[in-house]
Amino acid sequence: MKYAGKADLGEFTYVPASKGRLAPNQIENTALGSVRISEKVADLVRRATSVELERTGVLLDERSPVQLVGDVLRLRADDLGWHVDWTYCVRYTLKRKQDSSNLHSAIYVVSQRTSKLSSADYFAGAIGGLIQAGYEQLIEDEKARAILAATPAQPASASADPVPPPSCLAAR
8 A cells, every 4th residue: 555644753662562571672472482582572562564665655753743653462472383373463653743642553463374394594584574463454444544645733632542353452
């Protein structure tokens, strides 16, 4: 999908790391051991979102009155058994920079199954695919698209933070 728009790209957080449950570069997994990637999850998602915004036609501009921020609620690999069942949950929030009010906030959930008998490069591709699919849900969201395309000075109506579905919540 392509359309013109403008936004400032703000901070991204990896919620499990900010709560001390995981390291900033660690993916939640169910098998023994831990899965770590070469960079912080929040930085990876922010960078990927930046690339996808530009591919869509959204100009990244610090002077934009609208800022896009992201919270990675979950990046999980259920790697017990013959397959890896991935779950990725991201909350994208569009804010009016003037007063930090929410213009739109939504949680996007992606699930995918991959073979366990694959190389590390394949898993890196799977993670990239999850992030891209989450972004695609954002960019296809009519409310988000209208805000990015119009870059309004005033919110039509402020939206509250959505409640994460159970698949996005960590086991206690």
